[in-house]
Amino acid sequence: MLRPMRTRFPPRLAAILGIYPIAIALLILLTWFAAPRSGTLALAQILTPHLALLALPFAVAAAFLRSRLLAVAVVVLALVAGARFGPDWVSMPVAASGGTSLTVVTWNLQAGSRSPESAVASVLAQDADVVALQELTTDVSAAIAADPRLQAAYPHRLLMPDRSVFGLGILSRYPLAEQRRSDDDPVVLQAGLTLPSGRHLIVFNSHPMPGDIDGPRDWLPVSFDARQRDRALEALHSMIDPLLDGPTPLLVVGDYNVSPIEPGYQELTAGLTDVHAEIGNGPGWSWRPSRLVGWGVGLLRIDYVLVSGQLRPAAIGEDCSQAGDHCIVRARLLLD
Secondary structure: OOOOOOOOOOHHHHHHHHHHHHHHHHHHHHHHHHOOOEEHHHHHHHHHHHHHHOOHHHHHHHHHHOOHHHHHHHHHHHHHHHHHHHHHHOOOOOOOOOOEEEEEEEEEOOOOOOOHHHHHHHHHOOOOOEEEEEOOEHHHHHHHHHOHHHHHHOOEEEEEOEOOOOOEEEEEOOOEEEEEEEOOOOEEEEEEEEOOOOOEEEEEEEEOOOOEEEOOEOOEOOEEEOHHHHHHHHHHHHHHHHHHOOOOOEEEEEEOOOOOOOHHHHHHHOOOEEHHHHHOOOOOOOEOOHHHHHHOOOOEOOEEEEEOOOEEEEEEEEEOOOOOOEOEEEEEEEEO
16 A cells, blocks of 8 residues: 655755744733833834734644644733633623613724715615714714614714714713813713603713824834823723712723723723623624725724623624724623
8 A cells, every 4th residue: 555645845944934923922912911001012013913924824733744843832822812812702601681772882983984865865764773983074964863764773972073073962862961071082972861661870981082093104003102092091080080970871982092912001990890891792893994994803902891880792793784984892791
């Protein structure tokens, strides 16, 4: 019987290939513990999940080359990436019954990416109890205010439009009472929400501006500075902090321009439950560069539904089929 021939590859090839997964594992560890807020490492920190996923073909190469060295390098990266990203990407099932159900949508419309009529149709299609909008421009706001179908579906609304990217809005099936609005960075729209049961919530809709990206070309970023954005997140949390120990649950939604692996995320979520991190599976990516809109997927998670008190996460997902650089994030919550 003829034995199949084995193609032999030089061990040096496997060693060279093993450099990439080990280098990415070290980069993940370095940015994890250094927690940079500016510079090239701050940019690399945001990209580490994608760099780790790019190592998947190396696992195939390890099997094909029958290289123990390359296999060990891939396993090391998998363990480091799992420890770093796993808690955000993988959640255990939770009880999703009991209490009053509330469906919430948050969506950055991307100013100028769609007609007012298209925005109205997309909001109508959500069939949610509460819809929080960011980058609400004056023309879209006027179309929302004038549409009788939206008036019937969401008789309660707070609209704070702007000609650029600072506009916010909250549409609700249930009564809203404005409590605060801020035109500074971060722009904030705070409201009290009364459910049919008589229970009350406090809703924050906010949109801090992103960090600064620098590079020799628009398409070649080499550095990232999140310090101003992080100051805006701290300012937002100074509004939230006094309410965390109060009797009224908080619902904090919006586009916060921070990924879960940046240090600013801890400042945003302190004292709150991140619904995706609690019950979501997968990366939950909700933003993509405009040139990749047609792909129908997100590439970073920067849109959040956060809760406190007796609000419990029940479900969350993203719809990335719409025009614009942000996906629609939809969550179902339970109020005990």
